[in-house]
Amino acid sequence: MTTNQPTHPSVFLDATAVLDGPLPVEISMEPILQGAPFAYERVLYDAAGVFFAVWACDAGVYPRVKDKRGSFMYIISGEATITDEDGTSHELTAGSVIVLPYGWVGAWDIRETIRKVYLHTTPVPPYRAGVQPSAFLTAAAVIEADLPAPVRTGMADWSPPTAETVVFDGPDGRCAVQEREPGVRQGGLAGTASFVYVVSGEATVTDADGTSHELTAGSAVALPDGWAGTWDIRTTIRTVHVDATPVADK
Known part of the structure; x- marks a missing residue:
């Protein structure tokens, strides 16, 4: 492909770093209802409106409101339940995918340390009105x-x-x-x-x-x-x- 415009390079993290590598950045988990006060992550890409990283957090219960951005997540390991404000819940296990859109309200209940790859995005208008539901795909649907x-x-x-x-x-x-x-x-x-x-x-x-x-x-x-x-x-x-x-x- 030829282009007259400047091109921007890809940014890469190999499997060893993603699956088992150290996560040097400490992230506060406030607000919390119980559990670990901090998560840890390694940033892969950070630019206008998008943030891509590997993240891990120990067991705990964490209420969340997505009032600034949406989140896309692939679960590498661990177990947790995501519960939407309306009571809909999803069981997160290794290989599953969860999307928490801009406007989502709910909580995490992490039972076994979750490690994930995730992307935060700033949404573009038109926005969807009201509280938004999560979107989920089971590990079997993702992998097999x-x-x-x-x-x-x-x-x-x-x-x-x-x-x-x-x-x-x-x-x-x-x-x-x-x-x-x-x-x-x-x-x-x-x-x-x-x-x-x-x-x-x-x-x-x-x-x-x-x-x-x-x-x-x-x-x-x-x-x-x-x-x-x-x-x-x-x-x-x-x-x-x-x-x-x-x-x-x-």
Whole structure:
């Protein structure tokens, strides 16, 4: 792909760092009802309107209100229950995906230390009115289930996903479990940014300047607005994929 515009490089974290690596940044968990006062994280990407990191927190109960941003999460390990304000609950286990949109109100009940990859996004208008429900996909659906045929054409200059299950699509962003077959695909991002966690498979992502990253199960990559490059998929790759529109932080 050729472009006359400056391109922005990808940002990568390998599987070892994501799954088992140290989390050096201490994060207050206030407000809390009980449990650990701090969580810990490692930031992968931080830019206007988007924040991508690996995070862990010990057992506890934590009320939350999403009044500034939405959250997209893939659970690496641990057990917890997410309960919406209306009483709807989801059991989080390794491999599940949970989305807490802008406007969500509820609580976490962490029973066994949760480690996750997560993305915070600042939503773009028009906003959805009122308290918003969470969106959830079980580990079996994320990791093992056959994915239905795609319902969109994909990004410009890309072949469409071989298959996908959409978890959430709203002003916060679009989250889907996607699967693509082996092949080489060139592409670029304009007006959006993509954040990818690899569930299974192998691929090489190469930026326009030749910098490359080896994607394997457990690795994560951020492709900012303005990224251009190539995907070389060697074995069928399944990912949790979030597309978001970068905007100024509130």
